[in-house]
Amino acid sequence: MTSLPPQEFTSVARAEAPLDENRGFACHVLIIGGGASGTLMALHLLNASPNMRVTVIEKSALLGCGIAYSTTDPGHLLNTRVHNMSAYPDRPEHFRDWLRQSGMAPGATDESFVGRQIYGRYLNDLIARERDLPEVSRLRCVKDECLRLEETPKAVIAHLGDGTCIRGDRAILATGHAVPVQSHAVLTSGWDFTPPADPGQPVVIIGTGLSMIDHLITLLRNGHRGTITCVSRRGLLPQVHTETKPMAISRGHVPLGAPVSAILHWMRGLAADAERQGGTWRDAVDGIRAHVSAIWRAWPEAERRRFLRHAASFWEVHRHRVPPDSARWLQEARDRGQLRILRGRFEEATMGEDGLIAVRIRTAGGERVLPAGRAVDCRGIRRDPAKDSAPVIQDLLARGQSRLDPLKLGIDTNEWAQVLLADGRPSRRLFAIGPCARGAAWEITAIPDIRVQCAELARHLHAIEAQEPVGVSRG
Template structure:
């Protein structure tokens, strides 16, 4: 077992000479950023602003259903790239998970507990970490720091701020006819029809929860392509050198390159997974070299294929989905969800254009579950702080509307094109610049790369003129 004491024990140092760092968002991105800053600099002071869940329990890891598994193996989920077995060792130190190995797929709630536990040494042993159980509504960059406005009317200053707000859930259906994918499945009549909009990983989770609850009625999943994410299998990622990647090539050329690599992997006794996993480490570099029109073409024509093969289903989950399909309990159709209405007797009706039928059909349903996934347009679907940054001109949406505009160092780019000196954005909100930046293996590399610059700038700054009223929540 690795000696990980240097990763879990707060370093002793004098109080910070500069200012505190505000990390806005307490999901995976925020926790990984906070821990990296705290362990890399014994003088760093971090305030984690997260009002919805305990740190670590963002959208992905707030589920309590043990059947909702990580779609990445344990060996790839360490918080620290320099200590790849950290998560595995943490699991083996707990009685209930001591039998796991690097190829295991564990529950997402377990990973949320791991993320929360990463912060434990600092909230127990020092004053360097504070969790404010508040939502951040606005952020203002000033000459001497940044100021965050909170949902209780309070304001807190810092020398630097990091936007780690993660994914944004779609708003609730104003008519109450469609239920969001992250709402626990309760109160559905076991024999009733359930219509699920979308056939990706969120659909898989909802179907597993329905089956576990004893649901026996028909489940219909509808999506434009009618495709399931592919299942995980053992992989041996191809070793692809940077100079072998056709950077800047048209999407059609890149696609032929991907297919050649898949064929090469299969010829060597492997599968297409070896090619996809080998390419993944170069995804951000490929994206960076794509011109805007090529990026748009990828999003129109190729993104679905990439997502289906890149984000895969754990074998145990895939087995249960296959069994449900074989038994006729789950049907997946190509089609488009047109909306929902309430019938004369109060029943919910789903209007769906089914490709097989070639016309709209209306189906009575016990429930309609929206599993179309995360919304990416940061202007239409944004947290309050990001919406305010866009409104004030301190930030802007990228041309493809899939994230905030940031530079290579994750510095937020203002409406006038000038990068911020004090505000950075990481994780999913920085997707426009890096593309593959929604999963832990990528985010941990990102935070490790930018932490030195944040710490250096914070050490030279101060906490602005705003005093802080701290409500410590641990």
């Protein structure tokens, strides 16, 4: 498998109609962000009603890719099987059929794990088809960055980086993960996969999750010969996918509102039941998945904090598993002594006089200094959304037009994805989906969860518009 050439993708840039042209549609929705979340949201809005018009505002040149699916390394695989990656939850065969018909993976089955860059191509293709319809398209794509959203009694106005404005009836924030500002000058960003100049030098990776797996695979595929040391507080590694048959768990059997300790006890009991029936703990975890958001919402803030502090890391390595091929790279590197995993807390990284980076960590045995030709920050996505989020979100926070959730995982929303103002009131016209609003549902970072959220919000907005006069915001 080779990387897809850039020209294979459809660019955001194109000749656009005047930004204030309404074309007579009942509702005009602005989507801020054209990565996976924004693309899925656009597709579901267009599918929900023929009277919806959608404008996607995306600063990069490609739609549908975002951070995760813009990788150029074919060794970076989806961590979810093909049958769970359709853009449409009610059409599980859609992605598989596209893989076969497009020629991207003619032999793909429901159980396959395909390259992430291919999934980016899938989303890009779906949105391009909607945009390039021969009749009047209901989708417009604007290549720019939204810096500010202004909500008025009759509309919401997006202020773009080039000084222009776009007016809509609703706006949906779909800016994805907050990309952390690199506070350590000598650390390489977890999203930078440029191979080291010297393949023989040692590499230190801070973090042992999915991002670490990506970096490890890229290093090894590029012929890296030096040692690779990965450090995290618990030293936990993502578990490996095997055959699974998710347990059927009804909502009535979920102990909603029970404390974290009781929920974990219940989960262990389900895992034991699965094993007694000839399966594995994976059957229980995958069966619980549909109820995670309900469990999270039922917890008070104190229990949510307790889960994040004591159990989240363990849950994530079991919930977000890696394909067997990805696990094989890791295991083979460990077997030959090239890769080692350490438990320790990252303290600092400084450039030494010998030209190597000194990575200082604290372990149970005391302080250690690890020499590295490159040190990569793969500490995951739980960062500071107040400073790492997109400019439009930072502006909303600064003006009190949004607030962070109590745990500071992202902007605060209610169950209908409405953005909550600083005083807790829901905005009438601003919504947020996906990772940028993680605090409301917790499990909203993977495609199977995001697509469901998008479908539900699209239906909700369609129902709202059906109850309001057509053109209510045309003032």
